Amino acid sequence: MRLQAFWTVALATLLALAPSVSRAGERGPVTNLPMPRFVSLKASEGNARRGPDQSHRIDWVYQRRDLPLRVTAEYEHWRRVEDSEGMGGWMHYALLSGLRTALVQTDMAQLHQQPNINSAPTALLERGVIARIRECQPDWCRLEIDGARGWSEKRHLWGVEPDDVFD
Numbered sequence: 001m002r003l004q005a006f007w008t009v010a011l012a013t014l015l016a017l018a019p020s021v022s023r024a025g026e027r028g029p030v031t032n033l034p035m036p037r038f039v040s041l042k043a044s045e046g047n048a049r050r051g052p053d054q055s056h057r058i059d060w061v062y063q064r065r066d067l068p069l070r071v072t073a074e075y076e077h078w079r080r081v082e083d084s085e086g087m088g089g090w091m092h093y094a095l096l097s098g099l100r101t102a103l104v105q106t107d108m109a110q111l112h113q114q115p116n117i118n119s120a121p122t123a124l125l126e127r128g129v130i131a132r133i134r135e136c137q138p139d140w141c142r143l144e145i146d147g148a149r150g151w152s153e154k155r156h157l158w159g160v161e162p163d164d165v166f167d
Helices: 002-017
Strands: 037-041 046-049 058-062 068-075 078-082 088-092 101-104 109-112 121-125 130-136 140-145 148-153
Touching: 058 088, 068 088, 068 101, 121 148
Parallel strands: none
Antiparallel strands: 037 068, 046 058, 046 088, 068 078, 078 088, 101 130, 109 121, 109 148, 130 140, 140 148
8 A cells, every 4th residue: 555655646746847748739838939849950960868858868869950850848948859750859959940841751742833733843852851941831831952942732741730831
C-alpha cells in the first residue's frame, strides 16, 4: 500500500512540474505565438533531447539545415518539436528559425508557374526535398528551391497546415 501511495505522489508531482503542453488554437506560454506552429532548423545540426535541459539524454540528432519542425510545447528557452514522422524532442530555441520551409512528401511533385493545376510545370520535386515557403494560399504554396520558383499543391508538403494562408 505504501508503494502505491509513493507512486501516486510521484506521478502527481511529475505532472505538476511538467512543462505546459498547448493544444491547437492556443498560444505558447513563453512566446505567446500560436501552438502548434512550424519552424525550421537554423543550424546544420541540432540535438533533440528527452527533456528541456542539457542534462537530458539526446534522442535525435537532426542534420538537415532548414528542416521543417512543428513546435508542440514551450518551456523557458526550450521548444518541444516533432518532425514529419512524429519523432522529436526538446531543442534549445537558438537552434530554431521562424523561416518557413516545407518537406516534399510526394515523389515527383510538380512545381507550377501559377497556383493552378493547368498552369505550366516548371520543375519536378523529389520526395525529401526541402523548399523555402514564400507564400501560401488556401490550396497552394509558392516555393523556392535552389533558385527555382513555383507553386506546389499543399497536399504534397509537410511544414504547412491545410488552413495556413500567408504572404
